[in-house]
Amino acid sequence: MKAExxxxxxxxxxxxxxxxxxFKFEEKDYxxxxxxxIAVALHASGVKVLGRxxxxxxxxxxxxxxxxxxxxxxxxxxxxxxxxxxxxxxxGMKIERQxxxxxxxxxx
Amino acid sequence: METVELLIIGAGPAGLxxxxxxxSSGAKVMLVDRNDTLGGQLIKQTHMFFxxxxxYAATRGTDITKILLxxxxxxxxxxxxxxxTTALGMYEDGVVTLARNDKYIKVKPKAIxxxxxxxxxxxxFPNNDLPGIYGAGAVQTLMNVYGVKPGNxxxxxxxxxxxxxxxxxxxxxxxxxxxxxxxxxxxxxxxxHASKIRRLGVPIYTSHIVKEAIGLDYLEKAVxxxxxxKWQKVxxxxxxxxxxxxxxxxxxxxxxxxxxxKGCEVKYVPELGGLVPTRNENYETSIDNIFVAGxxxxxxxxxxxxxEGYLAGLxxxDKIGFRHDDFKxxxxxxxxxxHSLRAGPESDKIRGGIAKIERRAQDV
Ligand SMILES: Cc1cc2nc3c(=O)[nH]c(=O)nc-3n(C[C@H](O)[C@H](O)[C@H](O)COP(=O)(O)OP(=O)(O)OC[C@H]3O[C@@H](n4cnc5c(N)ncnc54)[C@H](O)[C@@H]3O)c2cc1C
Numbered sequence: 001m002k003a004e005x006x007x008x009x010x011x012x013x014x015x016x017x018x019x020x021x022x023f024k025f026e027e028k029d030y031x032x033x034x035x036x037x038i039a040v041a042l043h044a045s046g047v048k049v050l051g052r053x054x055x056x057x058x059x060x061x062x063x064x065x066x067x068x069x070x071x072x073x074x075x076x077x078x079x080x081x082x083x084x085x086x087x088x089x090x091x092g093m094k095i096e097r098q099x100x101x102x103x104x105x106x107x108x
Numbered sequence: 109m110e111t112v113e114l115l116i117i118g119a120g121p122a123g124l125x126x127x128x129x130x131x132s133s134g135a136k137v138m139l140v141d142r143n144d145t146l147g148g149q150l151i152k153q154t155h156m157f158f159x160x161x162x163x164y165a166a167t168r169g170t171d172i173t174k175i176l177l178x179x180x181x182x183x184x185x186x187x188x189x190x191x192x193t194t195a196l197g198m199y200e201d202g203v204v205t206l207a208r209n210d211k212y213i214k215v216k217p218k219a220i221x222x223x224x225x226x227x228x229x230x231x232x233f234p235n236n237d238l239p240g241i242y243g244a245g246a247v248q249t250l251m252n253v254y255g256v257k258p259g260n261x262x263x264x265x266x267x268x269x270x271x272x273x274x275x276x277x278x279x280x281x282x283x284x285x286x287x288x289x290x291x292x293x294x295x296x297x298x299x300x301h302a303s304k305i306r307r308l309g310v311p312i313y314t315s316h317i318v319k320e321a322i323g324l325d326y327l328e329k330a331v332x333x334x335x336x337x338k339w340q341k342v343x344x345x346x347x348x349x350x351x352x353x354x355x356x357x358x359x360x361x362x363x364x365x366x367x368x369x370k371g372c373e374v375k376y377v378p379e380l381g382g383l384v385p386t387r388n389e390n391y392e393t394s395i396d397n398i399f400v401a402g403x404x405x406x407x408x409x410x411x412x413x414x415x416e417g418y419l420a421g422l423x424x425x426d427k428i429g430f431r432h433d434d435f436k437x438x439x440x441x442x443x444x445x446x447h448s449l450r451a452g453p454e455s456d457k458i459r460g461g462i463a464k465i466e467r468r469a470q471d472v
Contacts, residue, residue, distance in 0.1 A: 004257075004260070005256050005257045005259075006255060006256055006257075007251060007255045007256065007257060007281050007282065009282070010255070010280060010281060010282075011280055012154055012280070013154060013252060013255070015254070015255030017255070036254055037254075040250060040254045040256055043250065043256060043258075044254075044256045048239040048240060048325070048326045049239050049325050049326065050239070053237075058237055059237075059238065059239055059325045059326065060237070060239065061238070061239025061240065061241075061242070061326065062239075062242065062246060063228070063230070063241070063242055063243055063246060064227060064228050064243050064245065064246055065242070065243070065245065065246035065249040065250060066143075066227070066245065066246070066249070067142055067143070068227045068228075068363070069227065069228075069243075071237075085246075086142070086143060086144075088144065
């Protein structure tokens with residue numbers, strides 16, 4: 001899946017993919033490129049389901065990809081509700097699917 | 109609290125042009141965008157633009173961004189640009205709160221231009237929330253900004269210009285477009301675009317809607333059905349197609365939340381995409397010193413967004429005491445450009461919508 005989703009030849013665009021970043025998704029090893037958002041790196045690796053909905057436990061993927069719709073919220077390095085469609089991938093990130101609303105890291 | 113003369117929220121074409129116009133009038137500007145890259149929707153638009161020469165027609169959206177950023181660069185002493193900065197709230201006492209990386213910032217500008225753009229609409233049908241069903245802008249971002257295909261077989265929903273252009277871009281990226289459908293009996297986009305796509309072998313089904321999406325964890329199939337003149341489903345006309353992506357291209361709706369929180373008057377105007385702020389000819393809302401420009405003031409296209417940006421930037425700067433040497437001449441020119449952009453018969457709806465939100469008899 002991975003190889004086929006990345007565009008190799010494009011008539012007008014060129015994509016610079018230089019530095020490979022390693023990260024963990026659901027405790028497994030994955031790779032993406034520097035400059036990509038978390039959701040893009042996951043999508044390119046064949047991961048479509050980013051979380052589950054609160055009430056009916058339905059699968060969630062991204063929808064708007066501009067940080068608007070909340071469909072792509074995931075747990076990143078333990079922090080819930082990260083908009084993975086706009087947050088850039090970093091080396092060593094630990095990414096998990098989020099179920100429902102997520103827990104606050106600190107209490108009031 | 110940071111002191112700011114003019115705060116511009118959103119650095120798409122409207123916000124960038126507003127910034128250029130305001131600094132060239134002598135104002136000091138703070139320009140914030142929640143993204144890491146400036147340019148808004150333009151950065152993913154690889155096609156040549158329609159519009160007229162003054163608004164860079166026949167230039168690719170991606171290149172227009174570069175032209176505007178080079179212009180901004182000239183005034184960099186007077187523009188503070190904050191990327192990765194989301195405007196969170198606009199309060200009664202004039203304070204605006206911003207989240208920048210993990211910091212919470214408060215500013216109290218003398219005037220604000222809201223240029224937050226628009227967000228993609230969704231469609232109602234069973235299983236419309238399955239992964240694999242994406243907005244057209246999202247599909248564009250994925251393939252034109254990041255070089256990643258959304259999937260292998262696509263159903264495009266919506267045959268307006270955006271649906272047609274994105275279908276073409278999908279084919280350029282090597283993705284198969286199985287079909288384009290539209291509920292309306294006619295294709296909404298320009299016929300030149302439609303013919304180009306048909307020639308490449310993609311069927312366009314008008315009077316068709318999505319009956320349902322099928323899939324367990326993600327989209328595997330879509331079921332289409334015909335509708336009659338009364339938009340009722342015609343039984344027995346179902347078609348099942350194997351697709352892993354459904355691209356929803358049924359329009360945008362203005363991002364007016366901040367304006368509503370502030371208490372600016374908004375009206376529901378379907379021709380302009382939903383709830384839009386009322387404004388005068390200077391693009392000032394019902395609240396003094398709060399201006400708007402671009403898709404947030406009514407969804408149109410980038411050419412209008414840019415001219416609105418120039419106009420709002422000029423008038424906002426003037427309002428806080430920085431009148432451009434050529435103020436009158438420029439203002440007249442921008443208003444005329446907007447008129448001519450909206451002159452054609454295809455802009456009937458836009459003109460009708462604007463008539464509902466423009467407050468007249470304001471100072472010039
Ligand atoms: C597929 C497609 C094809 C198109 N083709 C054409 C074409 O050929 N010709 C044409 O003229 N137009 C075209 N358009 C339309 C054009 O892109 C838009 O009309 C234009 O980008 C609107 O500009 P804007 O500045 O109002 O908004 P945007 O470009 O959406 O920019 C808004 C900016 O505000 C930021 N923002 C939003 N909320 C906040 C917040 N709370 N805090 C901080 N920042 C925020 C966003 O990150 C964004 O960068 C097309 C659009 C699409 C989707």
